[in-house]
Amino acid sequence: MAAAACAGEQAVEKQLKTWGFKSNVDVLVLYLAGQGIRSIPSLSRFRRLRYLWINNNKIQDLTFLKKNYCLTELYLNNNELTDVSGALNHLHVLQILFLHNNQLGKLGRTVKELKGMISLQNLNLFHNPLAQERDYRLYVIHFLPSVQLLDRKVTQRERESALHLYNHKRSAVVHSIAFGRRVNKPLVTIVRSRRHTQPAKRLVMPSGSGFGKGKNREPFENPEDAILQRAMTRSLMEFSCLDWNKVATCQERRLENKAEEPHEKLTVKFR
Known part of the structure; x- marks a missing residue:
């Protein structure tokens, strides 16, 4: 040794x-x-x-x-x-x-x-x-x-x-709420402009909506309800766009060759 x-x-x-x-x-x-x-x-x-x-x-x-x-x-x-x-x-x-x-x-x-x-x-x-x-x-x-x-x-x-x-x-649980799963429920979309306004659809939350936010009272029986709940609690995102072809340029404004048209702004909100 x-x-x-x-x-x-x-x-x-x-x-x-x-x-x-x-x-x-x-x-x-x-x-x-x-x-x-x-x-x-x-x-x-x-x-x-x-x-x-x-x-x-x-x-x-x-x-x-x-x-x-x-x-x-x-x-x-x-x-x-x-x-x-x-x-x-x-x-x-x-x-x-x-x-x-x-x-x-x-x-x-x-x-x-x-x-x-x-x-x-x-x-x-x-x-x-x-x-x-x-x-x-x-x-x-x-x-x-x-x-x-x-x-x-x-x-x-x-x-x-x-x-x-x-x-x-x-x-x-992981397989039931995986983000890659196809869901047949459409996302909520809000479209607004000066000429037309389409109100958002109001979604009815499932019975398991108490699940989450530290409550964890009852799990969802239907996995698609869990996916819907998660989508509704995400941050709201908004995108806007404008048709610049209808906006007069500085030169056109000076020469007054092009009539001013109402500007249309398209705004889309989703989660």
């Missing part, structure tokens, strides 16, 4: 000498890959460490990472890890984490350890026993929503399937 720790310490010191670091605060990168290391001494003295490669070794324990809060990229693939509980949950700014080709066997415990990584985008877990569990990808995608690459690219269809599987109630 002492020999293994000594080998890890020697590997760290060799890297410091190779890169010419004179102070621990200057160490942002450590490359310790492929050296057959079984144990690594605490790296807590490198408080600003951001990039760490310790892949292709024989690492079984990650307690040496407990003080490295600034890590953004961590490569732990091709080691002998069986559990990461309590070793990674403090790495809140981590963006890339490679854990493939290890012996991680508990999907729930592993994902729970990674939940605090709100910036995590690239995660590799393939060639671990947990990757053989049923709905492995959907489980990780649902509980780690920031991940864009899970062994491969995460698709929108996978996200929808994960939401349907692990939060069916929310999935139903």
